[in-house]
Amino acid sequence: xxxxxxxxxxxxxxxxxxxxxxxxxxxxxxxxxxxxxxxxxxxxxxxxxxxxxxxxxxxxxxxxxxxxxxxxxxxxxxxxxxxxxxxxxxxxxxxxxxxxxxxxxxxxxxxxxxxxxxxxxxxxx
Numbered sequence: 222x223x224x225x226x227x228x229x230x231x232x233x234x235x236x237x238x239x240x241x242x243x244x245x246x247x248x249x250x251x252x253x254x255x256x257x258x259x260x261x262x263x264x265x266x267x268x269x270x271x272x273x274x275x276x277x278x279x280x281x282x283x284x285x286x287x288x289x290x291x292x293x294x295x296x297x298x299x300x301x302x303x304x305x306x307x308x309x310x311x312x313x314x315x316x317x318x319x320x321x322x323x324x325x326x327x328x329x330x331x332x333x334x335x336x337x338x339x340x341x342x343x344x345x346x
Contacts, residue, residue: 246290249286
């Protein structure tokens with residue numbers, strides 16, 4: 222429920238990819254991995270599962286939060302109902318997703334340093 226309100230609030234603010242939601246889903250998956258593994262080991266050691274409803278619902282829960290983590294990695298389209306000014310030729314950095322921003326933080330500083338000082342980019346092997 223909290224995630225739903227956070228998504229709607231950030232959409233109204235014009236945010237296309239939320240870092241808070243990505244971290245929330247990542248922590249949810251990481252915390253569910255240990256019970257997921259223990260349920261698999263417990264079920265593989267027994268012939269019959271005593272509580273099939275709880276077993277099944279946990280696997281559905283884990284599958285859903287894993288899907289949500291994967292979907293959170295993709296960037297959404299900008300909302301139509303936001304008050305944020307849209308530029309017809311926007312800078313790709315402002316609309317980049319959270320995961321793209323985190324993984325390419327090193328390149329921005331490197332490219333800015335090279336372009337500002339008018340030095341060519343050099344790769345070292």
